[in-house]
Amino acid sequence: MDQPEGLTAVGEEQKVCRLQRSIYGLKQASQSWNTHFDEVIRGYNFIKNDYDPCIYKKISGSSVAYLVLYVDDILLIGNDVKMLADIKAWLSTQFSMKDMGEASYILGTKIYRDRSRRMLGLTQSSYIKKVLKRFKMEHSKRGVIPMRHGIKLSKKQSPKTDEKLKRMSNIPYASAVEAFSMLSSVPGPMSLTL
Numbered sequence: 001m002d003q004p005e006g007l008t009a010v011g012e013e014q015k016v017c018r019l020q021r022s023i024y025g026l027k028q029a030s031q032s033w034n035t036h037f038d039e040v041i042r043g044y045n046f047i048k049n050d051y052d053p054c055i056y057k058k059i060s061g062s063s064v065a066y067l068v069l070y071v072d073d074i075l076l077i078g079n080d081v082k083m084l085a086d087i088k089a090w091l092s093t094q095f096s097m098k099d100m101g102e103a104s105y106i107l108g109t110k111i112y113r114d115r116s117r118r119m120l121g122l123t124q125s126s127y128i129k130k131v132l133k134r135f136k137m138e139h140s141k142r143g144v145i146p147m148r149h150g151i152k153l154s155k156k157q158s159p160k161t162d163e164k165l166k167r168m169s170n171i172p173y174a175s176a177v178e179a180f181s182m183l184s185s186v187p188g189p190m191s192l193t194l
Helices: 029-042 081-094 125-134 162-169 173-185
Strands: 055-060 063-070 073-078 109-114 119-123 190-193
Touching: 029 063, 055 081, 063 081, 073 081, 109 125, 125 173
Parallel strands: none
Antiparallel strands: 055 063, 063 073, 109 119, 119 190
16 A cells, blocks of 8 residues: 555555454455355354355355345344354354344345244345335336336327326436336345245
8 A cells, every 4th residue: 555645665666565453444355254254154054155245155064054244234134043042142253243133124025934834034125115116107107027028118108298298308317227127136035945
C-alpha cells in the first residue's frame, strides 16, 4: 500500500508499505477475513464447494452439514442436530459470534419448514411483492408465463390514451425486467426433502 499522507520518509518516497494485518475499512479486509475463515473451517474437516467458494460441506458417517458463508453471516444446515450443535460450539471458540436461532430469511429468500413432512422450502414471494410495489405494479393482473407459443406483439397493442401513456412513461421497464430476471437465476419456490 502507498505510504500514508504526511508520513512519507524523506528520500524514500518511492517505497511502499507492506500491510501485515488488514483491518475493517481497508480494501484488503474482506479478502483477509475470507482467507482466515477458509483456513480455520478447512481445519475442522469442511470441504469447500468447487463451484461456489462460499459453501462448505462436512460429512461424518451418515451425518452431513452444509455451511454457507455470506460476508460474515453463516447459514448452517444439516441432517443431524447434535452435529450442528457441535459445529456451532466449535465455531464459537474460533470466532466472536452470536447464534441467531433458526433462519427464516436469507438474502431476501424466505425459508419455510414442515417438520412433520420432513420438508424444507425456499420462496421469493416477498421479493416479488417488493419488486411489484417498487414499480407500482402490485395490482397487475397475472399472465401466463411463458407466453403462448406464436404470440405476436406489435405497436398496435401499445397504449393509446393519454392516461395509459402517462402511466407507462413512469415505469422504468428495463429496470423492472432486470429485477424480475433475477428470479430466473436464483432459487424460486422449491422444496427439499431431508
